[in-house]
Every structure is written in C-alpha cells, then in structure tokens.
Amino acid sequence: MTGASAPGPTPEELARGVLAGKSRPIGRAISEVERDSGDVPEILRRVFRETGRARIIGITGPPGAGKSTLVLRLAQAYRRQGRTVGVVAVDPSSPFTGGAILGDRIRMAEIYTDPGVFIRSMATRGTMGGLARATSDAVDILDAAGFQVILIETVGVGQDEVDVVRAADTTAVVLVPGLGDDIQAIKAGILEIADVFIVNKAEREGSDRAVSELSMMLDLSAHGSGSWRPPIVKTTAPSGAGVPEAVQALESHGDYLAQSAEGARRRAVRARSRLLALLEERFRRTIEARAPEPDGLEEAVRGVTARREDPYTAAGRLFDRLVRDAREGAARMTAESAS
C-alpha cells in the first residue's frame, strides 16, 4: 500500500533482500511479477539462478473441499519438521484472501506470526494465463528466498487451474465424501494430475465409499506413465486428523520423483510449458499492438465479419505481416537489452 509512494529499492537491493529471505522485499518482488506490465520482471532475472531447491506442492480441488484449512495444517506439519514454508493461494474464495471465518482467522494468526512461513494470495484480475505465469514467478521468488516447502493452493475446475498447478512437483487433489457428482463434474484432466488424493472432511458419511470409488477408478485407468500409484489419504483438516499421513504421502511422492527419471522429466515439461506460454504472450502482444494499422488485425476482422475473406486466408496473410513486424520489434528489443 505504502510501497507505491515510498521510494522503492534498487533492483539490486530488492534481489539481495529476496535472497536473504526478508519478508518485505519478498512481498515487493511478488507484486512486481504480478504486475504483468509486459516487460521482463527484472527481479526474476536476478534471482532465477538461485531457484530449483524448494519442494513445490500443489493443492487443488473443487470449491468447498476445505483446501485452505488443509493447506494451513500441512504448513504447520512441515514447520514441526523444522522446514520453512511458503504458501501461494490462487483460489479467489480462499480465506487467505480475506474471506476467512473467525475460527480460520484465529488458527491462521499463529502461522502468520511465524517468520518461517510466508503466505501470499495472488490477485486474480486479468487473464488466467497471466495468473499461471505470475504464480510460477511467485513460486520462483519464494524458492530463491530459501523457503524449503512451497504450497500452491488453487481451486481446480478446469484447464486454467491445471496450468496453475503445473508449477508444482507434486500435486494433491482434494475431494470430499459424497463426490459421486463431483467426479463427473471435475474434469478428467484434474484427476489425471493427481499424485496424491486427499479425501478431506473424512468425518462425513460416505468417506469410505469415496476412497473405494477413487481406488476403483485408479484400477480402471492406467494412471500416469510411471510406476507411481496415487495413494488416497483421509483427513479432517480442522482437527488435523490424517494430516501426518498426508504429509507422508506427499513426501513419498517426492522420494519417487528424486529416485526415478520422473522428477527431471517434470521439471523439463514445466520449463517447456512456461517458455511456450511466454512466447505466445509475446506473439499476442505483437498482434494487439499492430491491430489498428492498415492491413492489421482490425481490417482482417472486418473482412471476415463481412464474409469477404475466410478466416484461414486472413490469418495466413496476417501471420506473414506480423512476423515481419515482430522481427523488427525483436531486433529493437535485443538492441535495447544489449545497451
């Protein structure tokens, strides 16, 4: 809030603060990557080499599955092991973003005052694509800052959320009993990304049935390519029951990643999708910037709308033109960054 008017630190000071694990620079750095100005976030460039050490865990599932309280309990469990924890919440309904009921807030108070924990919720303004990018960047900041475990909380209901959770090494899908309809509603893509299933609110009727339904589903599907079969853990987040078992399941998966080729494969997949997203963003910006010009996007839109030209032909012509323009832009950028 006050950061806007106060004179900011230099990029070098900011990077030093992040690498020293100081809260205020970390928060400021995440705000910078969140801003989505179209420029390269300078801070990321400065700290990126210091990333790659944290254990990154995604927690996803439908709204109402109790993900936030569970994330809190997991953070506490990791703290008891003496490990520092960063939390990135991408769920707009998350209590971390201010929607907490009183009980949650009291439980959270203890963790908010722990210097070994850093909690940040991401603003959901703008496109989901931008959010996935900013989340990856925020995770990198926390990683560079030395947090040993990073938990990403996201509501899982579609492709966009799958993209957000791609920043994680291990992904837990949280479900609740009576999820017959949920399983239908949750897209197959979400189930496929689960390394661990957590049946939360296990005190509810039907939790055993939920576990056996999930287990059957795993029997039927050739899950993943490797030899890992996602364990299913029951938890009751408010009381903390089952949380040690959940941590154990998450860490078993971490061991599996370290011992098999899967860990390296995932990090490469992640780097790849991140690069592709940045490239596409850059391409889109180039199109948008040139849209109003003669023979630009807007003119093509008018041609297609009036059925003078089919979209494929128009896109082909635009691509040719844009690529020429983009090349000039790229050359300019390269010249600028070299100076």
Add this chain to the structure above:
Amino acid sequence: MTGASAPGPTPEELARGVLAGKSRPIGRAISEVERDSGDVPEILRRVFRETGRARIIGITGPPGAGKSTLVLRLAQAYRRQGRTVGVVAVDPSSPFTGGAILGDRIRMAEIYTDPGVFIRSMATRGTMGGLARATSDAVDILDAAGFQVILIETVGVGQDEVDVVRAADTTAVVLVPGLGDDIQAIKAGILEIADVFIVNKAEREGSDRAVSELSMMLDLSAHGSGSWRPPIVKTTAPSGAGVPEAVQALESHGDYLAQSAEGARRRAVRARSRLLALLEERFRRTIEARAPEPDGLEEAVRGVTARREDPYTAAGRLFDRLVRDAREGAARMTAESAS
C-alpha cells in the same frame, strides 16, 4: 468409415454438394474441418462466402442438466415453424454421441429421419482449442448448406467451453433446480455468457427458488453492457413443457441482436477471436516444427531446467529466432498459395 477407401469427390464437387444441402457431402466436409491437419480446410475456403445467414444458438450448462433432450425439443419446435435445423454436439456425454438411453433414442429416431435436420457430434480428441476451431468451422459448413437454425450443444464447465460457445449468436445456459452448489461451481464466466437462462427439470422441487435465485443474481450484477436482461424460462424437456417459451425467449434475443448494435458487435468479436486462435495455432506449429534444432525450444528448455537462463530471457531469444524462421516459412507458403 467407407469414405476413407472410396475415391473422394473433388473439392469443387464437395463444395457444390454442401451448398446444395446434401447430407453426405456435408458430413464429409465436417470430417475434413475436424481432421486438423494443420492445412487450411479447402472446403471452408470454398463455401465461406455463403455463410452468415443461419441463426446460431449455443446451449450450455453442467453435466446432467438435460441439455441433449432439450436440444432435441428445441429442434422439433423450430421444425414446426418450418425452419431447417443443424445440431452440433460438443458434449462427450451427449446422447447424440451414442450414450443415449432407450427413450432418448426413440425420440431421436423421428428427428434423425427428418431431412430438414442434420445432427453431428464433434470428436473430442485433441486439444479443446482445436475443438473450438473445428466447431466454428462445422457451424460454417451447416450455415453454408442452408440450415436456418444451428444449435450447438456443449457442456459448460470452463473457459474451453466458453470458447466453443463463442460461435453462437445467442447462448442459453441450462441449469437444474437445487443448483445452489452449481452456481458456486459454475464459473462466473459461464453465467456472464447467458443471454437466456433455462431452468430445466422444472418438475423438480426447488425450481421456483432456482428462478428467484437467478433473478436476484441478475439484479445484483450489471449484466452485460447492453439493455438486454436475460429472461429465465422453466422447461421440462422430456414432456416438452416450457419449450415454446424457451424458443420465444431465444428469438426475442435474436430480435434484440438484429435491432441493436449488439448483433454486429458480436459477429466482429467472433471473427476476432477466431483469427487470433488461428494465428496462435500457426505460431505454435512454427515453434514445434523448429523445436529440436540448435538454439530451438528444446535447447532453451534444457537451459531453463538447469537454471542457466531465466525463462523470460530464453523466450525473448527464441522469439527473435522463431520470428525469423517463421518469416521464411510464411514467404514459402505465400509463394505456394500463389502458384
């Protein structure tokens, strides 16, 4: 099935068959646009100028809302008005794709034998992005073939489905009573695209409450930019109760589009998003084609994975290189299409 081995018609014959509204060429043309070979579907280029006459209606909503039976009833109602109807089903759980229970199949038999109706379900293999593109193309084929009303059925649970439904002039969101949780689960994006709300399975308890909840929600939100307030209609699809009112609501919106600037605005927005999607697809193909080469995507992935280089710097360098390569490719394509 047999089309693969039988000698196909020439592009000109195929286009003539589509424009004459003949079933077999229409089916073949849709298969062509569905194939997603990366080439321009020649058939679309040939018939595109004859599109823009159909009234295109999207029907979306959560799984289990009874969309397919409703679409069937709407098709019958439009047929009674003497209008021809095309149906494009993008819902993998749709009975149109073979999942029908017996009663549905009998009801469908009458419509399947009606030459004034063409029903096609889109294969959901491949990416959703590709599916949205193929759906737009299929709608164009049916439009060029002279179908006066085109109904697109799609399960609405995320951004991908919103993209699919963007091909429509008017979009109806179908919900069912007891949707308290549904409203939470259905993303705001889906609600915002509704021009008409249909509360289906209205015989169920709670249908009046569902209507009043939706109505309240509309009061609270500044819905859309124009003066259109989405009407809420109750239907019971199997018996057909409420279907005439649903058609009336859909057609009122059609009148609104024709009389206001909104219709033209939407067609432009659609052309725009279609062009952007095609441009991005082309860009992605260019990246993928060059990925294994020296200084290509794969090398950049290795650099980022090993933290030798941050993703922004790597993407910037790749963009520069790709744009140069793409330019050569585009020049080649232009030369080819000119020959």
